[in-house]
Amino acid sequence: MSAFDTIIPASAAGQQWNAQDYAIDAGFVPVLGGAISRLLDPRAGERILDLGCGDGVLSTELALSGARIHGVDASPELINAARARGVDAQVMDGHALTFNTEFDAVFSNAALHWMGTPDRVLEGVRRALRPGGRFVAEFGGHGNVATIISAVQAARVAHGHGASAFQWYFPTADAYADRLRQHGFQVQLIECTPRPTALPTGVAGWLRVFAAPLLDDLP
Known part of the structure; x- marks a missing residue:
């Protein structure tokens, strides 16, 4: 199914995505998604x-795998890049999923921490799944990029701008497991795993892609 209405994205206010920069500076994201993809174990026809x-x-x-994949993302530019790869995809905010019992599984890699109202996201995921469906996801957990956050906040204060509220959602495993159960999920596996990551273009490239709004008013 490919004919869907477009929903204006509201996630990650102020965050803009450039597909070319993303491919260069954040190419590690899909590479590191291999483990969660194997956990999903997609099957032909799903x-x-x-x-x-x-x-x-x-x-x-x-x-x-032979599974039929439908992608959604809040960024029109990234969706255009996905479509250029042949992916059946549409612009849709993760807080406003409109699907009803349409999917055998919902998969998410390195995205849920951008969605600051997790209850709305989980409501949509639950509705999207068919009975017995599975939800397999990876995203930033408690303590993620803490050193970078501290450094950016210190730089903002030093230049007289004051600390800025970061838009990411980094829960503990226990807190997210509780939230999943509140939405009717049976939690089979959840863990917070340290994952030191080599950045292909250094911290500067990472900040340019993932935290540009926090740096716009710094010299």
């Missing part, structure tokens, strides 16, 4: 929703 599909690199890999 319908799978890729929530926060980005530029569609992982969507295309999941489709090699």
